[in-house]
Every structure is written in C-alpha cells, then in structure tokens.
Amino acid sequence: MAAASSNASRAGGTVTVICRMPAGLVLDLYDTAELAARARAATPVMAPPKPSTCVRLNGAKADPRYHARDNLLLGMGGRTQVDASFWQAWLAQNPNFLPLKNGLIFAQPDTDAAGAELAERGQHRTGLEGLEPTSLPGVTPFARDAA
Template sequence: MADTVIVLCRLPSGIRLDLHDLASLSERTQATAPIMAPPQARSSILLNGIRQDPFYHPAENRLLGRAGRTTVPTDFWKAWLEQNRQSDLITRKIIFAENTPARADNAMTELAKERTGLEGADSTTLTDGVTPMQTAA
C-alpha cells in the first residue's frame, strides 16, 4: 500500500483539513465553564484548489472539470476521512482521494460535467424575468 494518496479538491481556492483529537474535543463540550479559545488541530494539511489546476486559466475562469491535487499521507487522509465521513465535502465528491495520478485523471473525466454549485452563472442564458441592461449610446 502506498504511503500517500492524491487528494482532489473541487473548491476554487482549496481548503485546510484539520485533524483533531476527539477526546479533547469531547472534554471541551463537557466543561462547566465555556472554553473560548478555539480547539487546536493535531495536524493540518492545506489542499490545493481548482485555481492550482495546471489547466485552469483565470481569463476563462472555467471551474467545471477541474480540481486541485495535493499529495497527502495515507494515514492523515484515513484519519480525517473517519472524522468527516458525513460531511457534504465527501458525500458530494467535492474532496476525494485516488491512489494514482491516472486514477485521479479518470475520476475528473467522469466528474467533468457534474456541477458542484460553486461555478459561476452562465452569462449567455438569463433567468426568467431578467433582461440585459440597456446602455445609452
């Protein structure tokens, strides 16, 4: 088994994955006085977003079919996935992992037309009741 996996992130700017100690988080919830300091992550990894995809170009801003790729230790990914299995990021395939670059390419080919909801509106089609702005000549 490989020591690393390729994590694909379909968010435009990427995201930071934090791995927390669940026992300390549980203690925080049971404390009698509120703990105002944020919980400290045991470890973190910053995932590349779509804008780091080699085929992304800012002029066209095409997000569909693109993903940032980050090499992540397998142990970290498995632990993070266990803590976040029910997250929309996982269930909607916004973030997912593949073992090889070829499998990552194949996965993105399969997802090329699946919208995440983060893509911009299509400027060529307008919603009912919306008309283009008229400019004075």
C-alpha cells in the same frame, strides 16, 4: 464511480486528493482525546480547539488547465498529495462532511486514478461554477451611445 474509491489509500504512502472547490479547502485533524476531555470539563472551554495537523488542499483554480480570463471551472480540480494515514484519520473524524459526501473532494492512491475519477465526476456541476454572463435571463448587454 465507486463509493469505496473515496477511501482509497496505501499504507504508509500518500494519496492524491482532488478538490473541486474553487479556492480549495483546509482539512484539520483534531486529537479526539483532547476533544473528549474538553467535553467532560466541569466548566465550559470557550476557546476553539487547536488542530493537531492541518493540510491545505489546492482548489479547482490550481488545476493546470484553468485560465483566469475564462474562469471556467467545470471539470477542474486541484490535486494535492496527502499522507494516507492523515487522510484515513480525517475521513474517520468527518464522515458526514458535505463536500466529501457530494464528491467535491475525493482521493485515489495515485495521480492517474485520481485524474480518471476527476474526468468521470468532472461533467457534473458542483454549483460553485461562475455564471455565464451571456445566458442570464433578463440581462441585456449595455448598449453604447453613438455620438
């Protein structure tokens, strides 16, 4: 898996962003000039900054193969079509975002390439998968009383 694949985009088009987090993620893009003006203000601005654009990424539970009864998330990832210019601007504002650095979110120019990268990365645990109840150490199933 190449590091440059996370930055893949097509000028003026869309990219397919894969999010391996269970519930997804909201990506906010802020106006850098407004943030700089807030930082230079004589009195502190206590209100949170308002994003100029937001995109909600589908999470692993939105993967077509996910079944709620089994709750198996390994290898799953939500797919969202995102404007390529938004993705590039968001990457520039958030280069050290841990889910991005750890491969929990990544983008490819088309859905086939994104699916292939998900298949490659999908075998690695994210740490967000549920626990397997039958393999917990020190936990035994509840025994029913025979009456």
